[in-house]
Amino acid sequence: MQKKLFVISGSSGVGKGTVLKGFLQKNPNFMLSISCTTRKPRQGEVDGVNYFFLSKEDFQNCIDNDKFLEWAEFAGNRYGTKRKYIKQCLEEGKDIILEIDTQGALQVKKQMPEAVLIFICPPSIEALENRLRGRHTEDEAAIQKRLDEVKIELERAENFDYKVVNDDLDNAISELENVIIGEQAKC
Ligand code: 5GP
Numbered sequence: 001m002q003k004k005l006f007v008i009s010g011s012s013g014v015g016k017g018t019v020l021k022g023f024l025q026k027n028p029n030f031m032l033s034i035s036c037t038t039r040k041p042r043q044g045e046v047d048g049v050n051y052f053f054l055s056k057e058d059f060q061n062c063i064d065n066d067k068f069l070e071w072a073e074f075a076g077n078r079y080g081t082k083r084k085y086i087k088q089c090l091e092e093g094k095d096i097i098l099e100i101d102t103q104g105a106l107q108v109k110k111q112m113p114e115a116v117l118i119f120i121c122p123p124s125i126e127a128l129e130n131r132l133r134g135r136h137t138e139d140e141a142a143i144q145k146r147l148d149e150v151k152i153e154l155e156r157a158e159n160f161d162y163k164v165v166n167d168d169l170d171n172a173i174s175e176l177e178n179v180i181i182g183e184q185a186k187c
Contacts, residue, residue, distance in 0.1 A: 003090050004187065005112060006030075006180055007098045007105045009157070010120030011150040013128060015166050019120055020099055022173040023180075030180075031089060033098045036062065039077035052082075070100065070107035079104065095184075102156040109159070116183050118176065119157035123167040125150065 010016030024030055036052040038059050047053050054062070059078050062068055071080030081098060089096045098108065108115050122128040128150060132143050157163060162179045166172040 003093055003095055004183055005086065005090065005096055005098065005108070005115040006183070007100060007108050007115055007117045008120065008176075009100060009102045009105045009117070009153070009160070010166075011122060011128070011153045013132065013146070013150075014120055014122045015169070015172075016099070016120040018169060019164070019166055019172045019176060020097070022169065023176050024097075026173070026177065027180075030095045030097055033081060033086065033089070033096055035079050035081055035098075035100065036068075037077055037079045039079075069111060070104040072101050072103040072107075074101050074103075081108070102153045106156060106159060116162070116179075117160040118162045118164060118179055119153075119160040120164050120166055120172065120176075121154065121157065122150075123165055125154075127167075 008016065008020055020032075024032065034048065034050070034052060036054050036059065038054060038056050039051070041047065041050070041053055045051065056078075059080065062080065062082070063071060067082055067084070068080040069083040069086055071078060079100065081100065081104065086096065098105075100108075102119070105117050109117055125147065129143070129147060132138060132146060138146070164172055164175045164179065
């Protein structure tokens with residue numbers, strides 16, 4: 001059976017990682033793609049497990065040699081998905097999920113129109129704004145910057161195939177499951 005590529009993006013602070021983790025726990029046959037990044041490993045992160053950690057030079061080399069299916073710059077670091085890695089996973093018949101930013105997701109769609117793009121969004125901008133303000137961890141300028149970024153991502157999300165609203169975690173996981181299983185049934 002031809003496998004599908006699922007691409008999941010979401011605004012920061014929306015709990016995209018938690019929704020995806022819940023989905024993967026219930027559906028262990030899905031494989032999460034491992035990206036390359038120039039970001040330094042955080043504590044506990046392992047090369048080849050969380051990311052392939054590359055130097056800036058090696059990353060640039062991959063760009064120059066057209067090795068990436070997509071890549072993007074995010075918060076001062078570069079992130080990318082290797083074309084060969086995805087091709088190999090699909091050929092091996094693996095169900096694969098990419099968890100990447102919205103710029104990268106739209107690049108994947110251009111090259112692989114059959115890829116399914118899913119955006120995990122907050123119930124509303126106001127809800128997210130209240131959450132950010134309620135945490136009292138960022139000043140007004142930082143909150144405005146985050147909200148501006150979220151607005152840009154929501155605009156890009158207009159070109160996604162599906163939106164999953166994360167108002168309640170269990171509901172969001174079920175909704176994501178319905179989308180993915182429904183798409184697989186179309187194959
Ligand atoms: P973090 O540094 O917190 O692990 O990831 C930061 C952002 O980079 C997240 O929004 C994540 O979805 C995105 N990201 C991770 N891997 C890739 C990738 O291969 N390509 C793109 N375009 N974004 C990625």
